[in-house]
Amino acid sequence: MVLNTGSRTDIPAFYSDWFYNRIKEGYVLSRNPYNPIQITQYRLNPEVIDMMVFCTKNPSPMLDGLSMLKAFDMFWFVTITPYGKEIEPYVPPKELVIKYFQELSGKIGKGRVSWRYDPVFITNRYSVGYHIRQFEHMAEELSDYTEQCVVSFIDLYEKTKRNFQGVRRVTKEEQEKLIDAFSKIAKKWGLQIHLCCESTELIRENVDADGCMSRAVLEKALGARLNVPKKKAARNECSCLLGTDIGAYNTCLCGCLYCYANYDRETVLKNRKLHNPFSPLLVGEVSENDVIKQAEQKSWKNGQLDFFDLI
Structure with a gap:
């Protein structure tokens, strides 16, 4: 199975102590965001977890403790965008995150870390030309440390429209x-671009629309085939393996205006006060009314990939 930590919050940036405590304890609890009395318990055991997937804007707090995860296979997505503090108020400076990315890659291998340049939006300040220049700069800095980049354009969720006033969709012409x-920049620097939930009309020579956390991406990183159980996708156009997320909505402290996972800053700070790094839950404690169910966990591995699967 694949254990996802990053669709709901940024665990490496803000909850690394909690995560490493869960590794020591050997299990974690995840509350159902749509039915809060239901809790799923996952064993943190490499015999049943084929890959741990992280998604972060700042891997630094977890870097020194990565040896605690040596029994697990990992894949990391690190988001590095060109936006300023008025958009991403609590994200470290980009040049620092690039250095953290490089350090992470050195520890786990360039085939297991992916650069996310998303979401892309257009304003007077963040123009098409500005994005192209920044993408070129970042691609050059990261090309020795990753093989891929994920790109997507901003989705206007209700939360996003409320928190990011005046934002608009990126037009078809701007996207193209x-x-x-x-595509040309990525080819120059040896990167494959994976589009995240975007039109197949944008597919180019080294740009695919197969998904960022797809089975193919994780199989290549793992070097093994995965028999993934059939399950309804989170979104019709998404082929990524997004289930089994142990995070919680309304807990990410990055404060990005475009965030889909936070309702507002007040709710995030309220939940932060409920966080206990020694609790099996990311937020709060287990109550007598909660129903805890052990997840069905088993390895999906089914043999090693051969040479032709990897090219």
């Missing part, structure tokens, strides 16, 4: 111009 330029 950006992807044409990104």
Whole structure:
């Protein structure tokens, strides 16, 4: 199975102590965001977890403790965008995150870390030309440390429209111009671009629309085939393995205006006060009314990939 930690919050940036405590204890609890009395318990055991997937804007707090995860296979997505503090108020400076990315890659291998340049949006300050220049700069800095980049355009969720006033969709013409330029830059620096839930019309020579956390991406990183159980996708156009997330919504402290996972800053800070690094839950404690169910966990591995699967 694949254990996902990053679709609901940024665990490496803000909850690394909690996560490492869960590794020591050997299990973690995850509360159902749509039925809060239901809790799923996952064993943190490499015999049943084929891959741990992290998604973060700052891997630094977890870097020194990565040896605690040596029994597990990992895949990391690190988001590095060109936006300033007015958009991402609590994200470290980009040059620092690039250094953290490089350090992470050195520890786990360039085939197991992916750069996310998303979401892309357009304003007077963050113009098409600005994105192209910044993408070129970051691609050069990261090309020796990853093999891929994930790109997507902003989705206007209700939370996003409320917290990011005045934001608009990226037009088809703008998308095509950006992807044409990104494709050429990525090819120059040896990167494959994976589009995240975008039109197949944007597919180019080294740009696919197969998903960022797809079975193919994780199989290549793992070097093994995975027999993934059939399950309804989170979104119709998404082929990524997004289930079994141990995070919690309304807990990420990055404060990004475009975030889909936070309702507002007040709710996030309220939940932060409920966080106990020694609790099996990311937020709060187990109550007598909660129903805890052990997850069905088993390895999906089914043999090693051969040479032709990897090219």
